[in-house]
Amino acid sequence: EAGVTQFPSHSVIEKGQTVTLRCDPISGHDNLYWYRRVMGKEIKFLLHFVKESKQDESGMPNNRFLAERTGGTYSTLKVQPAELEDSGVYFCASSQGARNGFSGYTFGSGTRLTVV
Amino acid sequence: AQKITQTQPGMFVQEKEAVTLDCTYDTSDQSYGLFWYKQPSSGEMIFLIYQGSYDEQNATEGRYSLNFQKARKSANLVISASQLGDSAMYFCAMLRNTGTASKLTFGTGTRLQVTL
Numbered sequence: 001e002a003g004v005t006q007f008p009s010h011s012v013i014e015k016g017q018t019v020t021l022r023c024d025p026i027s028g029h030d031n032l033y034w035y036r037r038v039m040g041k042e043i044k045f046l047l048h049f050v051k052e053s054k055q056d057e058s059g060m061p062n063n064r065f066l067a068e069r070t071g072g073t074y075s076t077l078k079v080q081p082a083e084l085e086d087s088g089v090y091f092c093a094s095s096q097g098a099r100n101g102f103s104g105y106t107f108g109s110g111t112r113l114t115v116v
Numbered sequence: 117a118q119k120i121t122q123t124q125p126g127m128f129v130q131e132k133e134a135v136t137l138d139c140t141y142d143t144s145d146q147s148y149g150l151f152w153y154k155q156p157s158s159g160e161m162i163f164l165i166y167q168g169s170y171d172e173q174n175a176t177e178g179r180y181s182l183n184f185q186k187a188r189k190s191a192n193l194v195i196s197a198s199q200l201g202d203s204a205m206y207f208c209a210m211l212r213n214t215g216t217a218s219k220l221t222f223g224t225g226t227r228l229q230v231t232l
Binding site for chain 2: 009031033035041042043044045048056059089091093095105106107108109110112
């Protein structure tokens with residue numbers, strides 16, 4: 001079975017530009033999560049989708065970040081306009097059920113975003 | 117609030133020796149899960165081991181074991197017979213389920229270097 005796929009793997013953009021990150025979860029996983037690690041800090045939760053619905057978006061830093069999951073399949077995370085402090089690694093994860101954290105919580109390889 | 121503390125920013129271990137990576141946590145929840153992930157230089161997050169808060173026995177997965185001491189709120193990772201390929205960042209994380217939503221809280225990580 002294919003794992004969680006993220007692309008691009010790397011993105012370098014200028015401050016003020018827009019970037020869209022994409023995540024394809026494991027097929028059949030209703031739950032999709034976004035996390036990010038800003039340089040030197042811990043990995044932090046951004047939001048959680050159940051199918052196409054945002055279950056918890058308490059970790060989204062501000063309204064420059066917009067996450068979507070149309071049709072309940074892949075998800076996109078758009079940053080517009082990007083700021084220097086948005087640089088970091090953005091991880092996506094998916095799971096079969098929110099209660100089944102052990103067997104389903106699989107991470108992608110991450111997208112390394114650099115804003116210059 | 118949930119909190120994970122990893123007090124060892126870096127650790128060295130000789131090949132074939134065992135090493136313990138420390139993790140303490142803070143939560144008021146009765147039900148939670150504890151994870152360890154490995155992040156090699158390539159960037160992906162690799163699941164290593166999981167311990168449920170109600171599991172009475174310590175989890176083991178091959179060379180990995182989790183020393184779970186609930187009263188002390190610690191969940192240390194023990195790697196036996198270290199290999200050069202074990203050199204990586206290691207993250208401890210706690211899963212909190214709130215109804216249908218779930219999120220992981222991560223520690224700041226420990227960088228393990230295995231030497232000859």
